[in-house]
Structure formats: C-alpha cells, structure tokens
Amino acid sequence: MQKKILITGASGFIGSFLVEEAIKRNYQTFAGIRTAGNKKYLSDPHIHFLEMDFSNDILLDNALNNFAGEYGRFDFIIHNAGVTKSINKAMYSLVNFENTKRFVHALQRNNLVPNKFVYISSLASFGPGINACPITTCQIQQPLTRYGKSKLKAEQFLYANSAFPFLIINPAAVYGPRDKDFFFLLKSIQKHIEIYIGSTEQLLSFIHVQDLAEAIFLSMESAAIHQNLIVSDLNLYTSKTFNRIVKKNLDKKTIVFVVPVFVARLVAMFSEIAGRIKGKASVLNSEHLKEIEAMNWSVNCTEIIKLGFLPQFNLEEGLKHTIQWYKKHGWLKS
Numbered sequence: 001m002q003k004k005i006l007i008t009g010a011s012g013f014i015g016s017f018l019v020e021e022a023i024k025r026n027y028q029t030f031a032g033i034r035t036a037g038n039k040k041y042l043s044d045p046h047i048h049f050l051e052m053d054f055s056n057d058i059l060l061d062n063a064l065n066n067f068a069g070e071y072g073r074f075d076f077i078i079h080n081a082g083v084t085k086s087i088n089k090a091m092y093s094l095v096n097f098e099n100t101k102r103f104v105h106a107l108q109r110n111n112l113v114p115n116k117f118v119y120i121s122s123l124a125s126f127g128p129g130i131n132a133c134p135i136t137t138c139q140i141q142q143p144l145t146r147y148g149k150s151k152l153k154a155e156q157f158l159y160a161n162s163a164f165p166f167l168i169i170n171p172a173a174v175y176g177p178r179d180k181d182f183f184f185l186l187k188s189i190q191k192h193i194e195i196y197i198g199s200t201e202q203l204l205s206f207i208h209v210q211d212l213a214e215a216i217f218l219s220m221e222s223a224a225i226h227q228n229l230i231v232s233d234l235n236l237y238t239s240k241t242f243n244r245i246v247k248k249n250l251d252k253k254t255i256v257f258v259v260p261v262f263v264a265r266l267v268a269m270f271s272e273i274a275g276r277i278k279g280k281a282s283v284l285n286s287e288h289l290k291e292i293e294a295m296n297w298s299v300n301c302t303e304i305i306k307l308g309f310l311p312q313f314n315l316e317e318g319l320k321h322t323i324q325w326y327k328k329h330g331w332l333k334s
C-alpha cells in the first residue's frame, strides 16, 4: 500500500522539488498550500492538495480532520513551510517557530502524529563555524539573524517534545532550477557585474535542490530520529568559486566591485525601505547581510554521510544544470 506523505510549503522552491521526489518514490502525495498558494510547479495529476492555515487552531484542526476522515493518518510529514525573508521582522518567529509549534500540537491533539515529522530548518540556526572549524551538529548554536533564531526556537521546541518523532534537516545554501535568490547574482554577472561585499573571502557550502530532496527522503526513510542532520554537497567553496563557475557557464567577462561593508549596510537599509513600500522583501536586507559578513559557513556532514548520502551534483555541475534551466525557461538569455 502507498504511504501517505504531507509536504508543507509545497508551492515554494524546495517544496515543489520535495513533491516531485515524493511522487517519484511512489508516495501518495499531499501538497500543503495556503489558499493563495501558487501551483505553478505542482501540475502533476498525482498530487492531492491540502489547504492549511497554520496561524489558526480551528482551521488547522478542520483541515487535519477532513483529511483524516477520508484518508486516515499521514505516514510522514515534511514541514518545509517557512519564511526566509520578510518585510515584517516578527514574521520569522511567527511562521518558523509559532506555526511549527501550533502544527505539532494540532497533530498531537487530533491523534495524527506521523511515523516521522521532518522539520526543514537551516544552517542559520547554528550560526557560522567557530574560527576556521566547519559547522557541526555538536557546536553551541549561536544564530546571527532573526531567521536563524526562529529556526533554533522551533528546534528547541521539538527537542523538548521527546515523545514526538521528529528529525531536523539543516541545509546549506540551496540553489537550483526555480530559485529566485541566487538568480539575482547570476543576473548581475549576465550584465558583466561581479559584486563582493567586504574584501575577505567567505568559506561557503552549497547543495543542489534535487540532491537536498534526495537527502531529505533518505533520512526520513532511515532509522534516524531526534537529531539534526546538516546537508551540503560535501565540498567546500568560496564566493569567488561560485562567481567563477557562473562566469564560465555564461561565457561573460565582468567588472569586479568590492563593496565596503558599511556601504552594503546602507544599500541594505534602502532596499528594505523600498521593499516595505513595494510590499515585497528584498534579497539584500540587514538580516541577510549579517550572514554575508560571517566568514565561515563550511560544514561537517558526517551524520548524513553515515546514512549513505551521495550527492549527484557538485557546484560546477549543479550550476551548469541550473543555468541551462534558466536559459531554457527564458529567465536568462541564451
């Protein structure tokens, strides 16, 4: 019999790939979306939709009970819905922490606790690596941003519920087809502009979205429970490597601009004001800048390697694949 899985935040970048992976693995797949959720990448006829409002106990209970009346219990839940950037700073805690807490309580209250609940957190909940050491799951978590703090609060809430079968995934920076955040960097290189903030080179970790989806299912289907799993493509990069690969694939020469940190702070401040006027969060904001300023985002992925994770893409191959997708879909000129 097909196992039932719910993927929240299914309309987003990572969520849409998780839905594809679930269908590929023959799960009966339920895409959790908001009423206003965008279904652009959710066109597979096998997808069932579940409208969920995590901010309201009654609506959440209704959605879960309607589902239970027809299908029973979810075998697995991947709680991927989250806010990564917002014009309203309170939203990080409300969506990433409060909604997660409300969702877990609703599952418990309605006797719908799944076999495993996978929470998609972030490397930001750990904060950068200490000195030159890679980030490990053993280090004291010291997030720099409201986003990272909200993810950490959700993790702490889960650890305080030891009877609840959770697993926490902390992905490195995720890129790939459909992503709009890194696309912004690619577009500037397309225009021959290569930008660095500050003059010190950052150590970075990345994961292609398809590899992340595989890692999440691999760990969900394993015996791993009540732990954090950091996921990257197992390589270490710098910001220069990223730009070099993009330049090579776009066949562009660039003018390099090194923006002093204080100038970047001013730009972030203005882009936040502009974002508030337009009602749209900007990729460059004062919160994200704190992460850009941190030097060491290298990671230790021992736990996911032990589960047998073998990524398909390194950054070179992954960006090539992503750029081909952007070109094919008209996001970048061929």
Ligand SMILES: NC(=O)c1ccc[n+]([C@@H]2O[C@H](COP(=O)([O-])OP(=O)(O)OC[C@H]3O[C@@H](n4cnc5c(N)ncnc54)[C@H](OP(=O)(O)O)[C@@H]3O)[C@@H](O)[C@H]2O)c1
Binding pocket: 008, 009, 010, 011, 012, 013, 014, 015, 033, 034, 036, 037, 038, 052, 054, 080, 081, 082, 083, 084, 095, 099, 120, 121, 122, 123, 170, 171, 172, 173, 174, 175
């Ligand atoms: N992208 C990365 O580099 C990265 C790295 C580490 C971790 N993560 C985590 O991965 C998850 C997915 O991120 P993403 O990059 O795919 O972001 P995304 O494209 O913005 O997708 C976020 C999803 O969450 C949903 N969502 C947001 N607020 C919600 C709310 N109040 N109630 C219900 N659903 C809500 C969105 O629904 P709507 O479409 O209706 O807005 C969307 O489907 C997030 O939890 C994020 O923290 C991302």
